[in-house]
Amino acid sequence: MTDMVKARNYDEDGFVKRAACICVNEDETQVLLVSSRRDSELWIVPGGGVEPNELPDMAAIREVREEAGVCGMLGRCLGVFENSERGHRTSVYVLVVKEEMEEWDESKVFEMQSVGKHPILQWRTLFTGRKRKWFSMEEAVKQLAKHKPVQSSYVSLLLPDRDHTTTITHSPSSCQNTITPPPPLSTIIDHQVEMVRQMELGSEMENDIKEDDTAESDGEPSKSPGSSQEDLSNGIVAEDAAADT
Template identity: 45%
Template sequence: MVPGRLLQAKSRMESNCKTESGEHSDYYFRTFEWATNYIILNMLDLVHKPGECILQRKKTAKLACNIRTYYPDGYRKRAAGLCFRSESKNEVLLVSSSRSSNAWVIPGGGLEPNEDSSCAAVRELLEEAGVTGTVIGTLGPFDDITANGTKHRTSVYSFVVTEEFELWEDKLRIGRVRKWFPIEDALRQLRLYKPNQERYLRKAVMDT
């Protein structure tokens, strides 16, 4: 029998992970299979080594999907998720940067071909932060140009976290960690390393 937690996770992914045509993206099925493997291993108390099978299949999936997508005006398509502990938005979840363990950022990344931005946000939360949640708001899009001239357009979604996994892809792959911050502390952290992301959080809080 499929565990209740698994059915709930599948339902959330089905409702959030669809392409622009209304069909589920290929990544939805791969992500759900990864989540299935993890949850089953976790429930069987085999968490001392689930990484081998998880990373093996995710490595193959990543190679097939590592394609950047762009809007017609040259901006790269991105999505990000603001993860709040509750709808009061008193605390937000940040993850350590892949470039510096001392810097904290909002989970997010590029859209895959034919992937909807909301689906990408759900996927990035699972990959980078190891959480799932319910969408409570939409922000942006936000346009940014990096120091080297790269242009990003990021669709930002607000979530209330409903589940936190003990292990997740980026924790196993690069040792990424997550941490809950009071809003003012999170704004200070983002201001130091990702001032463009500070805008996302500030707007979300102002819209409360």
């Protein structure tokens, strides 16, 4: 909603949870930036706060639709970037733009005012509509470096000839809600075959132990180090435990 202040959503460390999309063309040679609300000459990566009970990737898609008026195919997550000065962490995704709307939520001029009733706390601010513009990756990094160094750092990750010796002070952590893909079917089958083999091996060893006990039932069973039933059983358990790890 553009006519009201959204409630902030915090993570377990007290950082505001945000999500953003680097909107690119098909071959990732250009990136779409939007103008700042407070200064139309400054450009930013579209993004915003993650609402309660909202996944970061869904928040990223929603924010680019509201701020940039684009839709597309959500791709990989570059990481979660922390801005300690502003007190927020942003999950950053790559989105390939498929559609550009002629009008969108924040392309219009609107006025925001406080919800407080006390005269001293009341305020009114007029925001101009957002513009959007395509930049080359290199130019986008330069534009953002002027006033958004964190955003500049994660857009620079898409530069094909990026100097990997350059120190990025705002390095990302792992993406939130990352889904681990299931193992290949061949791996599952191999694991099941190994389990069956281990069970058969354990059954054979158990039968050998029973035969030895039967053969020596008339006398005192011989005990040699590492050959008792208890030791063999422990060996089987240890082998199974090693296989599980």
